Amino acid sequence: MNEIPILRVEGYSKHFELHEQGKIIPSSCDVNLNVYSGRLTALIGPTGAGKSTVLKGIYRTYLSTSGRLLYRTVSGHEVDLAQADEHSILELRRTEIGFVTQFLHALPRQATEDVVAQPLFQKGMGRSEARDIAHKMLAAMNLPERLWGISPATFSGGEKQRVNLARGLVSHPRLLLLDEPTASLDPKTTERVVRLIEDLKNDGVAMLAIFLHPDLVERMADDVVELEPPLSIEKVLKEIA
Amino acid sequence: MDKVLGVKNLSKVYGPGCASCFELTGPEHDTNICPNCRSVVAAHDVSFDLYKGEILGIMGESGSGKSTAVKCLYFDHEPSSGRATFFDEGRQYDLFNLNAAQQRRLANHRFGMVYQNPHLGLNFDITAGGNIAERLLMSEVDNFSEIRGRATSLLSRTEVLPERMDELPKNFSGGMQQRVQIAKALVTNPPLLFLDEVTTGLDLSVQAAILDLIMEIQQEKDTAMIVVTHDLGVIRLLAGRTMVMKYGRVIESGLTDQILEDPQHAYTQRLVASAL
């Protein structure tokens, strides 16, 4: 491929050190992959291979143990997401990198439409304009309109997941990280989400995704990266030493 | 991005202080009291930068020094050493080298403070409206109708009924008192706001409403804020970045989600594990 990747992951590893228990938990190990604009790279591998860890490492929810996470910004600079200062990361999250997780963290009492519009508020968009866009996204997710004005705290798993997706997609990032975005959705909604993701891809959004179902990987992935099962603790310790 | 505040090596020691104060205190010694001279090292070597529109969380248990840091910056306490630079409208202020009048001027005009205890932030002998008026009068606004108008709009903004603005704060509920405090802090449109345990002790539903209000204000006005709390939930919801303090030291800092999901320090791991 002669296209320049938007993200290059080189030798990324992550293990967790639990001081209290005196344990080291290995997760991702020597991950190498590329992500391109307008293409979807799928991460596959057995449970515990550190797929989510890679996404969280890129988003800097996890600190890296080793490796480089080279992201090419809209202005053409290459930034190592593992090393960049916190304010740069916050700025990239605000403007370029989006993350749809399996969990929804929102202010208690906040209306669903505002939960979804939050990334747009943070970009400085006016409230009513941002809510209009949020409404379109919630409609596309097939979330009943009567739910838009109330807090998602009481929603079912599938409803929460759709709110979460809507929030992740609403700001139209350049790089979108998707962690099992359709995990708790019914087939009909899954189909809608798949189409939305296709649309984003056609708009040039680069995606790195984890899908639970192999058929979704089959259908949507342009590139597939398989992660190795984790190393034993002994090997990690030896590597550190 | 515009820097609002730069803090370098801020320390505060209560007591005579001695040469070994900093060596013999801190998380690794499990104390902030110097065994040699009995001074309390409330905060030591605190450094951070704060940018426009950013919310920085300072997390820790009581006695960790989190409030001390903020109270030094708001001039409630005098730091023992360190430097803090405030950047405002193209000017720089070396905070701890200003005279008392200059400090008070900045605190009145350009900073806002909301205390856990409303008695610290509000004058209970004067009405809610009078409390807000006081801050405007300090800022040399001397038109009665304008003061009245601004107090009314701020109180409506913070969801205090304007009909109640001429009542004394003691007639208000705890949540309402915090709203009046927030209105008072905001009335001069400060670019920097300090929030010290503002939701501690309030009912959960009231807490949520106050946090909601703080978020909205931050987005509307792009106010930089420092939020001091022991409540991980507050940190998660409000702060983009977080510093964790223990025995007067910053033991860890980073993006809030990273601190909560991948804490590096044993203490933070314990704190997060016990809360989730």
Place this chain on the structure above:
Amino acid sequence: MSASYPFGFLNEYAKKEVRRSTLKAVAIPGYQVPYSSREMPMGRGFGTGGLQLTLSLLGKGETLKVIDQGSDDSVNAVNLRSFIEMTCEGINTTTKTDEADFIQSRHRIPETALREDQLIVLQVPYPDPLVVVEPSEDKRKILHGEADYSRLLVKLYEDIVKFDEITISHRYPTRINGHYVIDPSPIPRWDVPKLNQSKALILLGAGREKKIYAVPPYTKAEPLAFEDVPFRVENFSDENGQRRSCQRCGCTSSFLDEFVDSKTGKKVYQCSDSDWCDAQGSASVAEGRTPGATDEYPPTNIEQVVVANG
């Protein structure tokens, strides 16, 4: 008495200290200069602050006028005057504002405009206007130093909220020379504008609180107020909007005291400044006008003072 006490009752050191403090007060308009107020042979609160200023500054051959709420003949004025006459040999006294070099006053500034060659000493019970909002003197000093009078202004704000107007009747906080706010002693609002750009030096002395302060000649004195709720002096209009007049001299431009006539039970009004009233009376007699009903001052048939001006 005159044989055993020095001129001016106080010893030279005490007088020197008062003079030094006075110079400092003049140099820093409105600033409350502390001084070691001496024990006087009368109770504190009876004008000992004003008295010490007078005794320290008055010289032989000078002419003194002493008034209490505008009157030369009320008890406090009479007692102070006789004490000063007794201890300052060679001074003259008068009741006429025009003739006085030196005026000591409680609660009033004379109606007659004072001249550059005159000096007025006001007796002060409470020198610090901030005492109502801040109990600690240390903190008050900081507030004065930084000219932070927001808490006083909040009092005015709350007054307007409660009563639609500023209700302070006397001791109206007044900013001197753009910085220090003073308590101008219990003079009515009527007299506050006389502080502004006064030709005469105005000295204020608080004996119990041990403070001396000054409004030097030709100095700005602005009563605290809001841009859109300006300071106002007392209104002496009747129900019909007519300016009330002094029932004794007919004057319609002076500060009036209100009395109840014991015979008729009606409210009557009279100049608070007795010398002014006398002068108006004789002027109107000279001009052939009919003066007010009562010729003596104060009127003999007064039963009670309904509204005292302080």
